[in-house]
Amino acid sequence: MKSSIHNLVAEASLDQRREIAAVPRVVIQAFCDSPDAMEAIELAAQDRLMARARVTVHSGGAASAVQALQSEPTPSLIVVESRDPAEVLLSQLDRLAEICDAGTKVLVIGHTNDVAIYRELVRRGVSDYIIAPVDPVTVIAAISGIYSDETSDKLGQVYAFTGAKGGVGSSTIAHNVGWMIGHRFGQDVILADMDLPFGTGSLDLNLDPAQGINEAIQDVNRLDSVLLDRLLTKYDHHLSLLAAPVSLERTYELSGDAFDPLLDIAQASAPFTVLDIPHLWTSWAKNVLTLADQVVITAEPDLANLRNAKNMVGFLKQVRPNDPPPKIILNRVGMPKRPEIKPRDFADAIGIEPIACVPFEAHLFGTASNNGQMIPQVSAKSGVSDILARATQVITGRKDTKRQKGVRGLSQLVGKFTSKVKNQ
Structure with missing residues (x-):
């Protein structure tokens, strides 16, 4: 039964x-x-x-x-x-x-x-x-x-982004998707950097926040929509950053429900909340991934990422039986001279078709990172921008109100870069 x-x-x-x-x-x-x-x-x-x-x-x-x-x-x-x-x-x-x-x-x-x-x-x-x-x-x-x-006030959607391994670019994907939701859909977005000691949200957005997520979880009894608004650093008209403290002066031993009050208030404060979750496996990380409306796992096409992604998908299906499975994004596909698992084989192994295959574009991503910009700000007409825009549509279920004519479909772009990988 x-x-x-x-x-x-x-x-x-x-x-x-x-x-x-x-x-x-x-x-x-x-x-x-x-x-x-x-x-x-x-x-x-x-x-x-x-x-x-x-x-x-x-x-x-x-x-x-x-x-x-x-x-x-x-x-x-x-x-x-x-x-x-x-x-x-x-x-x-x-x-x-x-x-x-x-x-x-x-x-x-x-x-x-x-x-x-x-x-x-x-x-x-x-x-x-x-x-x-x-x-x-x-x-x-x-x-x-x-x-x-x-x-009735719990209207916002919470998207949790995490990596199958550390350093696979999950934060970069999360920051770009958050920016695109605000820029292309005209919706307010809270981007929460949950990597407390090593977060890169302020670097990627070229901001210098004085306070942020640490203050939001220190005294949950004081946290409300007014305090949250004070802790947010505005990036533009729609996107706000809840920055990580990025400090090694203390350690962060958090309870499993440490972020629950913050998520409740964020949902009531903005239509979209994007969570940038570091690659770790603690009680609070598991709890946040369980409670999010959608989970997006970024992975690179190698064996360790495949194993970890498969384990994470299995866990999330078990604890979220009534939700759709997590979304998978393959990043840095087609890196020169690196042996890779083909996207088709990766999808067959974990039982989920990736919503995007982001190609290895070292100069583009490096320029964006060093300049504190998003990918479309560096190269709006690049194939990577198109792929991230399509992935954002899939994650949110919304059509791009600012989409330019001539943008290629995700399947075409994935096919192009998959063919590139096969030919290497």
């Missing part, structure tokens, strides 16, 4: 996931009449969008809920699955209403597709009614919808 549920979830589009806001910190108790519903809710409880909620699943339907809650405080939300006839279900819900606190919400999973039943349930104060069979995404969407007023 578990595999069939995962197949249903796999069919959910990325757009559907984007419309679902994270569930707030609530206590949820579910009472299920069938093992299928129990499994769907248990899987939903493991999703990153439900990370703040505390979920308990019981066997038995509405009658079990009445019996269990007579002697204990009622939770924030009660989920009830019932296969009983309508008159029996309504009677049990009336009994449940007598013992529930005034603020308790109720979600009913029914097996009858009847608008009359739905209207009667709404009249009795039921928050929502969904039809079985249900999958985890449907359950999460229903619960999120119930708390939509409390989560």
Whole structure:
């Protein structure tokens, strides 16, 4: 049964996931009449969008809920699955209403597709009614919808960029994608440099910030949208940098949830937040990768990158079962005299097609780095600029409002540079 549920979830589009806001910190108790519903809710409880909620699943339907809650405080939300006839279900819900606190919400999973039943349930104060069979995404969407007023400010998308190895250019890709989102889509972007001792965000953007991300995580009790705005360094009208301290005077031993408050406030403050995560494997890095809306892994076409990328993809699929797999970008493809794994073989090995193959252009990237510029600022008409622009569209799901005529498709560019690699 578990595999069939995962197949249903796999069919959910990325757009559907984007419309679902994270569930707030609530206590949820579910009472299920069938093992299928129990499994769907248990899987939903493991999703990153439900990370703040505390979920308990019981066997038995509405009658079990009445019996269990007579002697204990009622939770924030009660989920009830019932296969009983309508008159029996309504009677049990009336009994449940007598013992529930005034603020308790109720979600009913029914097996009858009847608008009359739905209207009667709404009249009795039921928050929502969904039809079985249900999958985890449907359950999460229903619960999120119930708390939509409390989560309506969580509109921003969080993109986490990390490398399969250190030094593969993940930071450069992240900074360019963040710049392109702001420049080409006209959207506000927060670029958070999370490499606290060695971050390059301020160098790549040619900024000299006085404060940044370290202050944001030092005293989370003071952190709010006003303080975050003060800590940001403006690059242009749309892009702002939350800079790393880049100091070796102290070490940074952080808890697993150290960045959670920052991510919450950033999501509420900007449509897009780009996280530049260093190549390390700590509790906080794993947590941030798990919670992000999308993960982008940058890798070079060699064996160590292949192994690491495959391991990271496997981990992320396990902890994010209801999300699309991470995006893969192959960087420095076609480096002269270097033996490489062909992009096709790399994709087959990890089971994911790269969204971009960025060619090795030492002079272009070196010039951009030394000048504190983005690739399109150095060479707007270069093939690399086109590839990064297309990758940005794939990551965000948005069309380029400032795209120039004659820009080649990603598949054409990937094909060109793949052919170049094959001929070397």
